[in-house]
Amino acid sequence: MSLFAFLGTLEIGLIYGLVALGVYLTFRILDFPDLTVDGSFPMGGAVVATAIVAGMNPWLATVLAFLAGAASGLVTAFLAVRCGILHLLASILTMIAAFSINIRIMGRPNMALLGDATIFTPFENMGVDPTYARLAVVFGLVLLSFLFIIRLLSSDFGLALRATGVNEQMVAAQGGSTALYTYFGLALSNGFVGFAGALFAMTSSFADVTSGVGTIVVGLAAVILGQTLLPGKRIWVAVLAVIIGSILYRLAVAFALSSGMFGMQPSDLNLITATLVAAALIVPKMKGKLQFKKSAKA
């Protein structure tokens, strides 16, 4: 792999690390399988592209993308909490609705940002190699998001959020509204995913409604891969693990794309993803069994 390709992989891995953060919040923290991300990711891109083309400040446009993602999370939470629709189904409904909404936002399915100023433009023109400048900005933003999440999850509010996914009865008995935490968690999760979508659109210079396909699988793969390789109960370890998982996933994709390596071809990508996730799910169980056998012998 060339250096440029490696840096590019790192950049995409970090951006999708934000998706992994979002998926971690819903799947792991809230125990809420949320497919909304397939819609909120392209929504972030659609919003940022439309706003920038309309002349808005790119930073403001990025904030707007975060809010748009959060709004779609709120819709899913509303359907699930208020209307009592099955979690998975509620998120699928939002996801497919988001497809139409994203086309409405842009007025078309694909919107280009080639040549438009993004949040990266000032950094790219600072004189350093734009590839490094962009990577540094992405790294900075992901780092801030990481710090925000671990700080949030160690707060009184975050603690109740974490308990909501495990024991709703206890949270209610301790004076916490589980509905509130579900709304908040889904909004924050999809806000991050929308943010990732915006960064992705700005680094790749286009927003496309089809870019959401499989976001959930990628996010889930990152969460599972990261947490298997970097197990640990501490919250910062878990959050760091999902971001690293995302980078590792992108490296795996890059290897699959380096034609000829291990005789793989690009169309094997889905198979590789499935294998990675399955392996990551099976390995801990195998470990447990082995230990059980050992202790049984002893």
Place this chain on the structure above:
Amino acid sequence: MKRLKRLAAIGVIAVSCMISMEAFAQNYKIAVSQIVEHPALDATRQGLLDGLKAKGYEEGKNLTFTFQTAQGNPAIGVQIAKQFVGEKPDVLVGIATPTAQALAAATRTIPVVFTAVTDPLGAKLIKNLEHPGGNVTGLSDLTPVAQHVDLMQEILPDLKAIGVVYNPGEANAVALVELLKKAAKEKNIAVVEGIAMKSADVQSAARIITSKVQVIYAPTDNTVASAIDALVGAANQAKIPVVGGSTSFIENGAIASLGFDYYQVGVQTADFVEAIFKGKKPGDIPVSFAKGSDLFLNIPAAEKLGITLPEAMIKRATTIKK
């Protein structure tokens, strides 16, 4: 003196040898990124490869041809673009809009040739058709939609409504349907839209509109192209003919098609690649539109539906399937 002459002769030979050696040894690298694998885009790629071969650039000899498909996922497309740029080829070729955009975004120095992009201006790949500037140029496959409407009317003289199945999520398709509506409106023909978000929806979308239209137009939409057999099947069950936006659809049972064959689009793309190999700057090469208004007819398919194609049309057809 004699010695000197001999020495000079040897020198000349040596130098010319070195020059020709160098010319022979020159290996051109081209990297092609394609959004998804389906017959029309695959034909484009093959056309490009064959077109280059005809110009003396042969894979394995003096041409390294790298190819990746994003499998319909723009995120993978972006990653492919980064990978390619890192390999520093002489020319990058992006087949279809999102992959071309990803390549253009990934580099400002390596020449990018786009192909099978319907609206390069709208996709912001270039700023100007005549003088693209920058490192991007290429070939637009803007379908002659107005001519397709004429063709459908020629086959069915009292044509009242045209059906079209497309994916509103595809930039190419949306642009084409806009053009179709405009052309049809001028002739007072209604357009009925059938929406297919994914290729599995194409069949049902076609079924829904068959009762309201006399002909179905299959645009060069990636989703439709992937399920063209299902579209033709559903239409023919209802005795409705399909007219194709791409001549490759004839093979799948469309009764008529006017336009270019995507293989030829690929062959024409080779012109851009060659010009860049020869040292021309992409910014100086004007964007061109795919040429070749070939008329393809499929007589057995028409007969099965009880449609007699006009004699004049058969006469001017370039390819007829019998």
Place this chain on the structure above:
Amino acid sequence: MLHLQDIHVTFNGGTILENHALRGISLTVPEHQFLTIIGSNGAGKSTLLGAASGETPTSTGRVEIDNVDVTKWPVYRRAMYAARVFQNPLAGTCATLTIEENMALAYSRVKRRDWRLALSSKRRKLFRERISILGLGLEDRLSDSIGLLSGGQRQAVSLVMATLADSRLLLLDEHTAALDPRMAAFILELTNTVVKDFGLTVMMVTHSMKDALACGDRTIMLHQGKTVLDVAGEERDKLDVAHLLEMFNKVRGEELTDDSLLLS
């Protein structure tokens, strides 16, 4: 402190499974009273507790805590006033969080949960202090996941948690029923200690007539959704399990076939 007025609760109303669990119960629990509730299975003991905590929606009636009408308040709002310990030791704690994190959750029961760090050194000190009264050595295991503790240990922690935040009403729902006898006795003793130390108002549901009389200062017996006995003071002091059993049989109008359940 707590006032329940003409409470009716019907489950599965309008269906063949309709169950009129509470039939017009009125009950006032004054401040600092320790009330124990007994009754057979299906008498409505837990439903009555649920009506107080908000877990069970009431069909009619009125619930007041500290003279505030909380009838329409959801569980989490009533938690401002009432701490609870459940029968199932797993229900009252969050298995994936550490002991101190569980305590922090309970600590902020009556507060607005905000951005503040859940585990400050000040809080840790308090938690260590409070949990050490258990004498289980848990003060050195504060950062262990609470899922590692036994049911009895978790129940003990739950009791400590109930006293962390400022509230005067404690609702105990057969909180010793799932424990082995030794642990149950320990928890009951602990209950008496904390109730005394913190001056709590208590409603305790129990299966054990012995415990019902041994603890607290007032006992009510429920049968088919109604109060059939309400004793306190001297009258209660004179009662023993045999008396209670007799009364119990009288109201049921039938001999008990299995009284082991009640004598436990």
